Amino acid sequence: MAFTIRVNGTKHIADVDPDTPLLWVLRDVLGMSGTKFGCGVALCGACTVHIDGVPARSCLTRIDSIGDKAITTIEAIGQTPIGSALRRAWLDLEVVQCGYCQSGQIMSAAALLASTPHPSDADIDAAMSGNVCRCGTYQRIRAAIHRAAV
Amino acid sequence: MSERSHAFSLDRRTFLKSGVAAGGGLVISLALPLAFRPALAQVSSSPAFAPNAFIRIDPQSVVTLVMPMVEMGQGIYTAMAMLLAEELEVGLEQVRLEHAPPDDALYANSVFQSQTTGDSASIRAFWVPLRQAGAVARTLLIQAASQQWNVDTSTCRAQRGEVLHTASSRRLAYGELVDAAASLPVPARDSVVLKRPEDFTLIGTPAKRLDAPDKVDGRTEFGIDVRLPGLKVAAIAISPVLGGKPRSVNEAAARAIKGVRQIVTIDEAVAVVADHMWAAKKGLKAAAIQWDDGPNAGVDSASIVRQLEEASKQPGVVARNEGDAEKALAGAAQRVDAIYQLPFLAHAAMEPMNCTVHWRNDACDIWVGTQVPTRTQAAVSEMTGLPKAAIQIHNHFLGGGFGRRLEHDGTLLAVKIARHVTGPVKIVWSREEDIRHDLYRPYYYDRLSAGLDAHGTPVAWTHRVSGSSILARWLPPAFQNGLDSDAVQVAIEQPYTFPNFHVDYVRVEPPGVLTTWWRGIGAAHNVFVVESFVDELAHAAKQDPLTYRKALMANPRAVGVLTLAAEKAEWGKPLPARWGRGISVQFAFGSYLSQVAEVEVASDGSIRVHRIVCAADCGIVINPDTIAAQVEGGTLFGLTAALHGSITLKNGRVEQGNFHDYRPIRMNEAPVVETHLVKSAESPGGFGEAPTAAVAPAVTNAIFAATGTRIRTLPVDTALLRL
Numbered sequence: 087m088a089f090t091i092r093v094n095g096t097k098h099i100a101d102v103d104p105d106t107p108l109l110w111v112l113r114d115v116l117g118m119s120g121t122k123f124g125c126g127v128a129l130c131g132a133c134t135v136h137i138d139g140v141p142a143r144s145c146l147t148r149i150d151s152i153g154d155k156a157i158t159t160i161e162a163i164g165q166t167p168i169g170s171a172l173r174r175a176w177l178d179l180e181v182v183q184c185g186y187c188q189s190g191q192i193m194s195a196a197a198l199l200a201s202t203p204h205p206s207d208a209d210i211d212a213a214m215s216g217n218v219c220r221c222g223t224y225q226r227i228r229a230a231i232h233r234a235a236v
Numbered sequence: 237m238s239e240r241s242h243a244f245s246l247d248r249r250t251f252l253k254s255g256v257a258a259g260g261g262l263v264i265s266l267a268l269p270l271a272f273r274p275a276l277a278q279v280s281s282s283p284a285f286a287p288n289a290f291i292r293i294d295p296q297s298v299v300t301l302v303m304p305m306v307e308m309g310q311g312i313y314t315a316m317a318m319l320l321a322e323e324l325e326v327g328l329e330q331v332r333l334e335h336a337p338p339d340d341a342l343y344a345n346s347v348f349q350s351q352t353t354g355d356s357a358s359i360r361a362f363w364v365p366l367r368q369a370g371a372v373a374r375t376l377l378i379q380a381a382s383q384q385w386n387v388d389t390s391t392c393r394a395q396r397g398e399v400l401h402t403a404s405s406r407r408l409a410y411g412e413l414v415d416a417a418a419s420l421p422v423p424a425r426d427s428v429v430l431k432r433p434e435d436f437t438l439i440g441t442p443a444k445r446l447d448a449p450d451k452v453d454g455r456t457e458f459g460i461d462v463r464l465p466g467l468k469v470a471a472i473a474i475s476p477v478l479g480g481k482p483r484s485v486n487e488a489a490a491r492a493i494k495g496v497r498q499i500v501t502i503d504e505a506v507a508v509v510a511d512h513m514w515a516a517k518k519g520l521k522a523a524a525i526q527w528d529d530g531p532n533a534g535v536d537s538a539s540i541v542r543q544l545e546e547a548s549k550q551p552g553v554v555a556r557n558e559g560d561a562e563k564a565l566a567g568a569a570q571r572v573d574a575i576y577q578l579p580f581l582a583h584a585a586m587e588p589m590n591c592t593v594h595w596r597n598d599a600c601d602i603w604v605g606t607q608v609p610t611r612t613q614a615a616v617s618e619m620t621g622l623p624k625a626a627i628q629i630h631n632h633f634l635g636g637g638f639g640r641r642l643e644h645d646g647t648l649l650a651v652k653i654a655r656h657v658t659g660p661v662k663i664v665w666s667r668e669e670d671i672r673h674d675l676y677r678p679y680y681y682d683r684l685s686a687g688l689d690a691h692g693t694p695v696a697w698t699h700r701v702s703g704s705s706i707l708a709r710w711l712p713p714a715f716q717n718g719l720d721s722d723a724v725q726v727a728i729e730q731p732y733t734f735p736n737f738h739v740d741y742v743r744v745e746p747p748g749v750l751t752t753w754w755r756g757i758g759a760a761h762n763v764f765v766v767e768s769f770v771d772e773l774a775h776a777a778k779q780d781p782l783t784y785r786k787a788l789m790a791n792p793r794a795v796g797v798l799t800l801a802a803e804k805a806e807w808g809k810p811l812p813a814r815w816g817r818g819i820s821v822q823f824a825f826g827s828y829l830s831q832v833a834e835v836e837v838a839s840d841g842s843i844r845v846h847r848i849v850c851a852a853d854c855g856i857v858i859n860p861d862t863i864a865a866q867v868e869g870g871t872l873f874g875l876t877a878a879l880h881g882s883i884t885l886k887n888g889r890v891e892q893g894n895f896h897d898y899r900p901i902r903m904n905e906a907p908v909v910e911t912h913l914v915k916s917a918e919s920p921g922g923f924g925e926a927p928t929a930a931v932a933p934a935v936t937n938a939i940f941a942a943t944g945t946r947i948r949t950l951p952v953d954t955a956l957l958r959l
Contacts, residue, residue: 120454186635223871
């Protein structure tokens with residue numbers, strides 16, 4: 087059946103089964119490949135998006151659960167003040183290596199800063215430990231979040 | 237390290253041919269969406285100055301640098317661009333980068349004699365050739381300008397994409413010189429003058445990564461992100477047991493899923509082709525595949541370990557022998573024996589295995605991120621009978637490699653499936669398929685013995701490595717006389733000297749499991765074994781592990797990193813109960829590295845690694861921030877394996893499948909990693925894999941210091957550490 091979803095302020099129609107995860111709608115139906123597939127079961131955070139500002143693992147978010155809520159992805163987060171500050175900090179501190187997980191890292195970090203403008207290390211651990219980075223950029227992610235929070 | 241001869245040449249005709257090929261369409265299809273892309277559309281239509289296969293400059297002064305090695309996070313695109321730009325005299329903000337097409341003649345890494353990214357060899361292989369390529373282009377541009385001005389070349393200089401004649405205040409942009417420069421004879425690459433290190437303006441600076449801006453915006457195209465007109469997506473199930481075959485597939489049920497287009501059954505796998513991945517996944521589930529497991533159905537980890545243990549009781553092929561170790565052991569005042577074991581490991585790159593193929597009967601296009609583009613092209617050619625020229629490999633950024641993408645199994649599988657599909661199809665493995673159908677770092681079973689004299693000084697060292705040979709399968713000509721040089725890497729060339737020394741290798745190929753390169757290769761196995769066992773000897777000799785190591789070392793660079801790491805880590809400063817420091821030192825990939833880990837062991841045996849201090853001497857550093865990033869990341873990669881990594885088999889099947897049972901280190905477990913660099917004028921060493929090798933023994937030696945329990949089997953079994 088056809089679902090209308092709002093992604094980064096634009097309405098899209100996807101004619102898919104109701105149980106289809108948002109991840110595959112974004113990537114394969116809408117052609118937005120910034121949101122990454124990593125594990126398929128919410129263990130790695132690579133597919134993190136915001137739904138009405140709340141971080142969500144899009145690999146387990148059914149299309150029929152979204153309704154008219156606003157979906158924000160990595161493609162647009164840089165246009166928000168928090169996203170822009172994170173983007174700058176990520177570049178200043180040279181966080182990325184392979185870069186595959188970083189969409190999800192930045193989306194989780196943006197949600198953290200939205201709810202906790204000046205996070206402690208413990209806050210960062212709590213918010214970011216669901217995001218796996220096999221290149222091991224955690225130390226720089228932590229520093230970049232602190233930097234963006236200033 | 238010796239500068240080996242290079243398989244490619246910068247011969248002008250060869251290069252011009254490649255330029256023509258590029259003009260035929262490759263340029264656009266391979267163009268990278270990097271941060272700096274001026275006048276991209278002009279590139280293929282304008283004649284360009286391209287004195288070698290790495291540099292193209294068009295009349296609009298667009299400088300295109302072609303990247304022979306692949307970017308998988310290690311920062312090599314930035315480092316290679318720095319080498320070229322240093323000598324070409326352009327700023328990094330003035331260049332755009334392109335993935336090289338597969339071509340061993342033009343882009344081979346001299347260490348492999350093929351276009352292969354691995355073994356931390358890229359900088360060692362390209363340190364000289366890329367600077368020469370830049371210097372050749374710069375020489376020609378200066379020559380062209382000086383002829384135009386009718387002045388001596390020695391009065392002109394190049395700077396930031398222009399040639400300057402200071403005396404007359406004249407300047408010409410490179411783009412204005414391309415026609416004239418292209419008509420000049422290209423000098424031999426070893427005839428051009430390279431800059432003196434003291435004149436470097438880029439090399440040695442913490443230049444910003446060229447791939448970072450697109451990566452933080454989600455714009456980078458990894459292999460899995462390929463989009464093509466009419467593209468279908470496929471989910472795949474591979475036989476859970478190596479060598480098994482699908483017995484039954486409910487095709488009707490799979491086809492009933494909305495969006496499913498086709499079911500393809502091949503020898504070892506079933507693929508469901510659909511409009512999008514969810515439909516494909518649902519179709520695959522509905523297909524309810526039944527398997528014939530084949531001859532490996534009974535394989536399990538316990539039987540593999542028993543097989544290794546038995547095999548390791550017999551002498552192996554001698555890798556190195558000095559003096560008479562057996563005799564010295566017999567006469568030693570004290571003898572220490574130990575068995576070390578390392579598990580099978582998966583790679584688990586964040587980007588799951590994937591490959592996109594458009595098969596036509598007379599040609600085939602492949603979109604993939606691979607460490608081995610030419611090897612992949614050759615393998616597809618061999619399998620299909622298509623000539624290599626008909627097989628286009630469109631390489632991509634890799635969402636992690638770690639050795640997994642040195643294999644082309646995923647591409648061959650994708651081609652087999654795509655032959656049954658009309659139009660392009662993207663095959664994406666689930667995380668479970670990715671972990672269960674990896675080729676694994678071998679399980680190693682190592683026996684060691686040492687003899688100490690009355691002062692605790694070692695008089696004999698023996699080490700028998702038993703395990704699968706990766707080389708014998710991957711590069712048979714390199715597997716000489718039964719010896720796998722990778723399996724004994726580091727074991728035979730340690731920072732220490734022993735008067736009587738014997739290392740041998742027993743090849744054991746376990747059934748039902750394939751093995752391959754894993755970040756850190758032989759060093760990631762043997763540094764753990766050697767550095768743990770040296771620590772055991774220090775303890776047996778009742779000596780401080782740092783002092784004991786220093787006494788056995790002669791190489792000043794090795795002593796240098798060991799001393800620096802110890803100093804920065806405040807070696808010897810008291811720690812609370814159940815805390816410990818452990819140290820390791822290594823020479824691998826042409827670089828020296830020492831690590832000190834500071835570890836706390838809780839009463840329930842759980843481990844908290846607080847801090848890891850690293851000191852590195854990797855010769856001349858191209859980009860110090862990249863070295864620091866590789867120290868941080870490589871260390872965590874090794875720490876993940878040391879604390880959590882293990883692939884096991886039962887009933888022929890890999891038991892792990894996702895990040896809950898094949899655990900990566902996460903933010904809340906990550907220690908602080910400090911990097912200290914030793915300034916050096918030596919040729920650059922390799923580094924991307926070095927920290928992965930060094931960390932495990934630093935941590936397990938720290939666990940010993942904290943608890944008195946020696947960890948000889950990885951991953952660390954915390955049950956051994958409970959109070």
